[in-house]
Amino acid sequence: MWENETALRANEGHVLLSWEPTGKDSEYEIQYTGPGGESEIRYRGPDLAYFATGLAEGKHAYRVRESGGPWSRPVEVTVNYPPISHVLIGLVSGALLLGITMGTIAAGYRLCRTEGESGVAR
Amino acid sequence: MRDLQSAVLDPWLGAILLLVLGCGWIGLGIYWGRRAKNLEGFMLAGRNVGLALAAATAMATWVTSNTIMLAPLFGLKYGIWGMLAYSTASFGLFLFAPMAHRIRALMPSGFTSGDFMRLRYGKAAWTIFLFITLVYSMAWLVSMGMAGGKFLEALSGIPYQYGMSAILFVCVVYTLFGGLYAVIGTDFIQSIIILLGIVIVGAVVLTRIEVDTAYETMALQQPMLLKVLMPVSLLVLFNNLFFGLGEVFHNNVWWSRAFSMRKGVPFKAFLLAGALWLPIPVAAGFIGMCAGPLGINTPDPDMVGPLVASKVLGAGGAILIFIVLFCSLASSIDSLLAATADLVTEDIYRKWINPDGDEATARKMSTWIIVGLGAVTWALCVPNFGNLIEVLFRSGPLVASAIWPVVAGLFFKKPSHLAAVVAMLGGSIAGSVVYESDAWYLSCVVSTAVSLISLVVVTAIKPAHFNWKQLDESPGGAS
Numbered sequence: 233m234w235e236n237e238t239a240l241r242a243n244e245g246h247v248l249l250s251w252e253p254t255g256k257d258s259e260y261e262i263q264y265t266g267p268g269g270e271s272e273i274r275y276r277g278p279d280l281a282y283f284a285t286g287l288a289e290g291k292h293a294y295r296v297r298e299s300g301g302p303w304s305r306p307v308e309v310t311v312n313y314p315p316i317s318h319v320l321i322g323l324v325s326g327a328l329l330l331g332i333t334m335g336t337i338a339a340g341y342r343l344c345r346t347e348g349e350s351g352v353a354r
Numbered sequence: 355m356r357d358l359q360s361a362v363l364d365p366w367l368g369a370i371l372l373l374v375l376g377c378g379w380i381g382l383g384i385y386w387g388r389r390a391k392n393l394e395g396f397m398l399a400g401r402n403v404g405l406a407l408a409a410a411t412a413m414a415t416w417v418t419s420n421t422i423m424l425a426p427l428f429g430l431k432y433g434i435w436g437m438l439a440y441s442t443a444s445f446g447l448f449l450f451a452p453m454a455h456r457i458r459a460l461m462p463s464g465f466t467s468g469d470f471m472r473l474r475y476g477k478a479a480w481t482i483f484l485f486i487t488l489v490y491s492m493a494w495l496v497s498m499g500m501a502g503g504k505f506l507e508a509l510s511g512i513p514y515q516y517g518m519s520a521i522l523f524v525c526v527v528y529t530l531f532g533g534l535y536a537v538i539g540t541d542f543i544q545s546i547i548i549l550l551g552i553v554i555v556g557a558v559v560l561t562r563i564e565v566d567t568a569y570e571t572m573a574l575q576q577p578m579l580l581k582v583l584m585p586v587s588l589l590v591l592f593n594n595l596f597f598g599l600g601e602v603f604h605n606n607v608w609w610s611r612a613f614s615m616r617k618g619v620p621f622k623a624f625l626l627a628g629a630l631w632l633p634i635p636v637a638a639g640f641i642g643m644c645a646g647p648l649g650i651n652t653p654d655p656d657m658v659g660p661l662v663a664s665k666v667l668g669a670g671g672a673i674l675i676f677i678v679l680f681c682s683l684a685s686s687i688d689s690l691l692a693a694t695a696d697l698v699t700e701d702i703y704r705k706w707i708n709p710d711g712d713e714a715t716a717r718k719m720s721t722w723i724i725v726g727l728g729a730v731t732w733a734l735c736v737p738n739f740g741n742l743i744e745v746l747f748r749s750g751p752l753v754a755s756a757i758w759p760v761v762a763g764l765f766f767k768k769p770s771h772l773a774a775v776v777a778m779l780g781g782s783i784a785g786s787v788v789y790e791s792d793a794w795y796l797s798c799v800v801s802t803a804v805s806l807i808s809l810v811v812v813t814a815i816k817p818a819h820f821n822w823k824q825l826d827e828s829p830g831g832a833s
Contacts (some may be wrong), residue, residue, distance in 0.1 A: 244432075245584070283652045330596075338452070341453075343795070
């Protein structure tokens with residue numbers, strides 16, 4: 233029933249699950265099982281896809297069925313975020329680069345304003 | 355689109371709205387376009403645009419379909435930081451303000467951003483720059499054409515190919531007749547409609563949602579959207595910022611606006627446009643984040659913004675979002691068509707193919723180029739490949755590599771031809787390699803950093819001593 237593979241990686245914390253239709257006016261249910269083993273129905277309706285987002289790190293499982301019918305095999309979604317140390321390096325680099333860009337534009341503009349417009353900044 | 359089972363509006367109502375809006379914009383475009391008597395009038399609206407129109411056109415152009423559709427998608431995928439990440443694109447407008455002032459002063463008779471690259475850095479850097487800007491402009495046009503087709507199909511059931519074709523046709527026709535006069539005039543009205551529409555939709559969503567319940571639902575079902583240290587979202591923040599800087603600093607859409615504004619206007623106009631634009635993606639991102647708490651499934655995540663608005667506001671909301679989206683698409687497609695046609699006319703046709711041609715021939719050629727660009731965009735949109743983020747963001751590392759050659763070249767004499775070439779090539783290659791790995795969200799930061807380091811190193815080894823007067827191509831100028 234799933235159009236997805238049975239094992240998916242979602243390292244940005246979101247995944248689009250889709251399934252094949254079983255009939256013209258069918259309604260479907262999506263059952264979710266979290267990393268702690270807790271289960272609940274996350275979607276009931278006629279759509280043929282479900283977008284899971286904001287997933288915590290770990291393994292998540294989803295099953296689909298036509299309302300009242302048997303459950304499909306589960307799709308397992310594994311979420312592994314980049315280590316926080318990498319993120320901090322990225323953040324510091326980005327902030328530094330922005331500071332240099334803003335500082336350069338401000339300095340260049342100031343020089344041109346104070347020394348005339350015909351290009352005196354060196 | 356992916357299996358959204360029911361459109362909110364009747365296809366006939368969608369078609370009527372499309373017809374009314376399309377005829378309205380074409381009519382206004384023809385009316386305003388009567389003022390374009392020569393090539394300069396057609397391409398740069400007579401270089402006499404005042405503050406109100408200048409700020410409105412910059413703001414409306416930057417509110418693209420991507421703002422209305424990708425900002426909610428960022429909220430849905432990356433939570434609070436995603437919502438804020440999109441708004442960092444306003445830095446592009448803020449930081450372009452002093453640059454626009456400088457551009458207007460150094461190049462009183464300039465036409466395009468390509469003119470600057472050619473005169474400042476020579477033919478090799480100019481050629482690389484033209485490649486970068488044409489790839490980006492086509493990616494932007496295609497992402498907007500696709501967005502138009504998708505939103506019409508989602509809201510009214512009009513098949514993707516028909517909706518996409520209709521929107522492109524309308525924009526090509528009124529840009530063709532009116533040039534930049536038509537673009538700026540329609541942008542002014544469109545900016546007011548967009549601002550009002552987003553404020554209304556955001557306010558209604560806020561009244562329909564109970565904040566405590568929404569928070570609890572998200573904490574349970576989408577916990578990472580609320581995390582302060584959501585890893586990918588934090589990285590997306592700076593990536594989007596540098597993508598925005600690259601887009602604004604290099605693209606002729608913004609340069610042509612700087613050239614078209616009256617002396618003394620560009621600095622204030624771009625600051626004002628940034629301030630007006632800043633809250634729009636925050637509101638749009640919030641709308642996207644509310645999909646989960648409101649119990650709205652998003653089988654096509656690209657459509658989360660229009661979907662939430664239409665579900666919360668019903669048919670009235672769907673009509674409102676239809677009008678807002680049509681305006682945001684039209685205001686950006688027309689600007690991009692006009693600016694890219696200017697670039698091709700001025701930099702490729704007049705400088706390469708037919709340097710001895712007269713103005714009337716160039717004006718005629720410019721209209722054919724607008725038609726050609728529309729046709730190429732349409733052909734690339736028809737297959738409806740990839741998602742919106744993929745189509746646009748792939749060009750991110752290319753445009754980010756142009757940030758430093760433009761900034762340094764505008765304010766400093768020492769950066770040389772070689773420095774600009776190495777910076778653009780190095781940044782583009784490094785950023786694209788990162789994009790193709792699993793870390794697309796670092797690609798623009800890496801591209802900007804490599805471009806900066808390359809430019810500084812080459813300039814230190816072999817500095818130039820550029821004469822600013824070479825940028826002035828007016829009859830009394832040095833060029």
